[in-house]
Amino acid sequence: MIGDMQGSLASLFLPHAVHKRRARLISHEALFYYAIFLVLTIGGLKAVSLRLPGVLGYASNINTSDLLKYTNEQREGKGLGALALNDDLSQAAKAKADDMFEHDYWAHVSPQGVDPWYFFSQAGYDYYYAGENLAKNFSDSRSVVKAWMNSPSHRDNLLNTNYDEIGFAVVNGELDGYETTLVVQLFGKRRFAAPSGQVGGSEGQVAKDVVPAAAKEEVAAEESVPLQVPTQLQVARTQPVIDVTAFTRTVALILGGFIILLYLADLWYSSKMGIVKINGSTIAHTLLLLMVLLSVGFVISPGRVG
Amino acid sequence: MIRDRGHLIHLIYLFLGLCFSFFLFITLQYDPLYQFFAIALGVLYYIVWGCLHHYFMDKLTLHVALEYFLVGSVVLLLLALVLGIG
Numbered sequence: 317m318i319g320d321m322q323g324s325l326a327s328l329f330l331p332h333a334v335h336k337r338r339a340r341l342i343s344h345e346a347l348f349y350y351a352i353f354l355v356l357t358i359g360g361l362k363a364v365s366l367r368l369p370g371v372l373g374y375a376s377n378i379n380t381s382d383l384l385k386y387t388n389e390q391r392e393g394k395g396l397g398a399l400a401l402n403d404d405l406s407q408a409a410k411a412k413a414d415d416m417f418e419h420d421y422w423a424h425v426s427p428q429g430v431d432p433w434y435f436f437s438q439a440g441y442d443y444y445y446a447g448e449n450l451a452k453n454f455s456d457s458r459s460v461v462k463a464w465m466n467s468p469s470h471r472d473n474l475l476n477t478n479y480d481e482i483g484f485a486v487v488n489g490e491l492d493g494y495e496t497t498l499v500v501q502l503f504g505k506r507r508f509a510a511p512s513g514q515v516g517g518s519e520g521q522v523a524k525d526v527v528p529a530a531a532k533e534e535v536a537a538e539e540s541v542p543l544q545v546p547t548q549l550q551v552a553r554t555q556p557v558i559d560v561t562a563f564t565r566t567v568a569l570i571l572g573g574f575i576i577l578l579y580l581a582d583l584w585y586s587s588k589m590g591i592v593k594i595n596g597s598t599i600a601h602t603l604l605l606l607m608v609l610l611s612v613g614f615v616i617s618p619g620r621v622g
Numbered sequence: 623m624i625r626d627r628g629h630l631i632h633l634i635y636l637f638l639g640l641c642f643s644f645f646l647f648i649t650l651q652y653d654p655l656y657q658f659f660a661i662a663l664g665v666l667y668y669i670v671w672g673c674l675h676h677y678f679m680d681k682l683t684l685h686v687a688l689e690y691f692l693v694g695s696v697v698l699l700l701l702a703l704v705l706g707i708g
Binding site: 350351354355357567571594595611612 | 651683
């Protein structure tokens, strides 16, 4: 009886020497159930975001002072001039962030067709050149700027020599059922400041680096620091009830790591017992899973730029 | 011996393909959807590799092909979960 139980337990984790099968926890059936579990988890998160808005989110701690500092560090590293923080641009950035929350979108152009340049004009910023970068779901200021630098179109904006002023807004709110921290970065050069021989464009020419991308994810905000005076330090700190990044990453690492361990046990035990099975390459499975776990553990960031 | 060497060479092909996929994944860090596609490309390569590998080893069966498909599916779902795709 005890022997049967031990055998049954062992067959969960180790290949069967007589039947020449993999451990039951990495059998086809088990893999199928893992897939179902993951589908249900993904669906469950979506359902929670819809039914209980604000429960899920991404922890963050972003401030405009660091955003400005890291942005100018990148520019100065390329031999470009530092950008000056401009009140009007920050007002425009704040208005853009508010508009995204109000109309529940995350894009350069709103569903109503309002483009970024509208907010420049509303803030009284008469631009000759203008550009906009967006970001959301990042945990800190450095990773926001790093992500912009990793994206060719955003990097072009950030390192554009036509700009001499910049504005930021970091705002917490609810987007698509998730608590989110939005970062809006606006670049500009005032019309009156543009040397006529330098820009070579017609009046109103705009270097609009409207960058593609769009995504929706969120950050849960426990506190939302409104941006009343744009040039003052603006901080957005969020601590959601459930940090989606930590949760999904933990689930992926535990499940993926568990399966890898089972494959390694399969490799070791089959070799030790001389079990020859007709199945897929255990090394190949392990390699693929390792690659994804490396990605999940060290590379993936929930942050998105737009 | 030749069979073992062939197996090793096949694994090297797989390793290189997965490295390329991982490289794409890192390069496309600014867009989670592109990142997902980069790994999806690697998974597709892995499934095709698995089928060809077993075909050349005269061990290709539906059971084996299904195993590659299932492992690939689990991997993609793990990634979709973390990237918030779906």
